[in-house]
Amino acid sequence: MRLPPEGENSQQELPSAPAGLNEILHALNNTTIPETGTGTPFPVRWLAIGLVLTTVVLLTMLWSTFDLFRNVTTVQLRNLRLQELSGRVVHLDEVLTMSARMAATTGDLQWERRYRQFESQLDAVIKETLQLTILSESAEATKQTDAANLKLVDMENQAFALVRAGQPGQAKLILFSEAYEAQKKIYAEGIVRLVQHIQEDLAASQRDKRNQALFFVTAAMFSIVFLCVTWLLVWSKLHRWRADQATNFAALAKAEGALQIANDDLEKRVKERTEQLEQVHKQLLEASRKAGMAEVATGVLHNVGNVLNSVNVSATLVAERISKSKVSGLSRAAALLQEHELDLGAYLSSDLRGKLLPAYLLQLSEHLQADQEASVKELNFLRQNIDHIKVIVAMQQTFATASGVEERVNVRELLEDSLRMDMSSLIRHGVEVIHEIDEVPLIMLDKHKTLQILVNLVSNARHACDDSGRTDKRLTLRLTSGDGRVRLSVTDNGAGIPAENLTRIFNHGFTTRKDGHGFGLHSGALAAKELGGSLLAQSDGIGLGATFTLELPLPPPEVFA
Structure with a gap:
């Protein structure tokens, strides 16, 4: 609520509050609430710690279980695949040897096509086997096996060439020679060592997974014990808080009884002072009405001020246009004409400046005409806004009555x-x-x-x-x-x-x-x-x-x- 404007009405003082109000306030101050327990706060921090730790441990255990299961599955699939591949290497090697010897014995080139068909399969199987296992300890054996394999392939290719040349007997001598058998033995022993190393690698992987499972079970047991201890602490905090709350509720019930007695006494005193307060209220309403009269006057000034903003803009624009007017150019043109009034025709037709003068006057007239129209327009706006202020004042006077x-x-x-x-x-x-x-x-x-x-x-x-x-x-x-x-x-x-x-x-x-x-x-x-x-x-x-x-x-x- 705004205060009345300065003057006679502003000197009027509002009446003071009745003395009975002071008595009521004094009674409120003297009404005390009993102590309500120790005020132990709710153990939010301990509860949050327990929930966070439980969540972290459970998520860790779930993830570890999933990861262990996934690794075990992967290892099992890898072991099965390696066992399958080792047997297939032995089988395909025998197929290739048999195909080469049958071609040399029968002279039939169909066995060479069979050889070529299974040769690529054997290379692919050996390549996959080497990718699935780490055979650093058998690198020397692998090197010897590869060398023997290359020599065998070379001998077998020579045999096939002799068969194609119509000399199967010569091919048979190569494939059943002691050199061929020696390389065959070296290759077979290398394959055996390779299979042994694969089996040893599989056994080592299984031992690692068993150790990981044992470690996981041990860690899970320690985590469960740790969580049990944590939740025991949380439960003790909650139990203490509940006991304090029970004590507080009992104390609050007692305080409510005392407050009810004080409230009944206050209601009785307030009722006795109601008439005095109503008198104070009437006087405050009178002060508010006088303040409202000041706000009405402010509203009139506010509405007129809105229009004066437009008046100020129009007046500023007109002043700027007049200050920037090109009317001085007209004076200079008139001075030039007066200076050459005796030879005006020659000046306008022969002199360089004189030739430009008519065009300049035409442009100047157009510019002055535009300035005039703009100024007239702004002056019309100015006049309309001034009339509008009159209308606002008139309407305010009409409504004010x-x-x-x-x-x-x-x-x-x-x-x-x-x-x-x-x-x-x-x-x-x-x-x-x-x-x-x-x-x-x-x-x-x-x-x-x-x-x-x-x-x-x-x-x-x-x-x-x-x-x-x-x-x-x-x-x-x-x-x-x-x-x-x-x-x-x-x-x-x-x-x-x-x-x-x-x-x-x-x-x-x-x-x-x-x-x-x-x-x-x-x-x-x-x-x-x-x-x-x-x-x-x-x-x-x-x-x-x-x-x-x-x-x-x-x-x-x-x-x-």
Whole structure:
């Protein structure tokens, strides 16, 4: 609530509170609440530690179990594959040897095709076997086996060449020679050692997995023991907290009984002082009414100030155009003509500067004409705004005579009046106005207070459109009715309102504009409440515009009967 303006009314002092109020406050101070236990806090930290540790341990155990299962499965599949591959190496080697010897014995080249078919398979099987196991200890054996294999392949290729040349007997001598058998023996022994190393590698992998499983089981047992100890500590803390809570509840029950006795005594004393407080309330209402008169005067200045902003802009533009006028160029042109008045024809036709003078005068006249039209336009705006100030003052005087008096009002006309009072500024700033007006019945209200609210909402919407920097500035006026209320809405597509400010914009003195005062929406909300309605604000956020809605009660039809 604002204080009254300085003067006679400002010297009036508000009455002091009755002495009985001091007695009530003294009784409140003397009413004490008994102590309520030790006040042990809820063991949130211990509970959180227990939950976190339990979660970490369980997740670790689950992941370790999954990883161990996955590794065991992988090792088992690898072991089975290695066993299969080792047997296949021996089988394919025998197939190749048999195919080469059969080709040398029979002279049939079909056995060479069979040899070539299984040769690539043997190479692929040996390559896969070496990829699945680490045979660093058998590197020498592998080298000897590879060398023997190359010699065998070379002998077998020689034999096939002799068979193709029609000399199967010579091929047979190579394949059944002692050199071939020696290389065959070296290759077979290398394959045996390779299989032995593979089996040893498989056995070592199984031992590793068993050790890992044993370590996991041991770690899981220690983790379970650790969690049990942790939850025992948590349970002890919870048990202590519950005991303290029981003690506190008993003490609070006792305190509630004492407070009830004190409350009964206070209610009796408050009832005895009600009449004195009502007298104080009446005097406060009188002070508030005088402060409201000051706010009405502030509202008039606020509305006139909105128009004066446009007046100031127009006057500034006219002054700038006059200061930048090219009229001095006309004086210089006239001086040149006067200087050559005796030989004006020759000057204009022969002299370089004289030839340019007519074109210069034409351009100067066009520029001066444009300055004149712009200045006239701004002066017309200036005159319209001055007339608008007169209209505002006249309307304020008309409404002020009936302030506080309720009458039958056409809300649609009242909404149009608020728009006309700011129309020149809306046109100047390029704000498009959209009307969405429904037919509503006449209502009883204070025209002065309602118009003050609507004028302020239209002005705020225009400022919001300017602050947004948009080119498609738009203001929408809506008038609807329903649910026993009339709703007058002013919607803009301007700067919008942050969510944190929606609950503060109606506070006295709060404003987000650099030149704002912070009393327009505050006084509007108070006026709406006095009219039996409410003033509401809605915005989806910064840059998304805002909607202010004035809701007024719609009287029953029999009021106007």
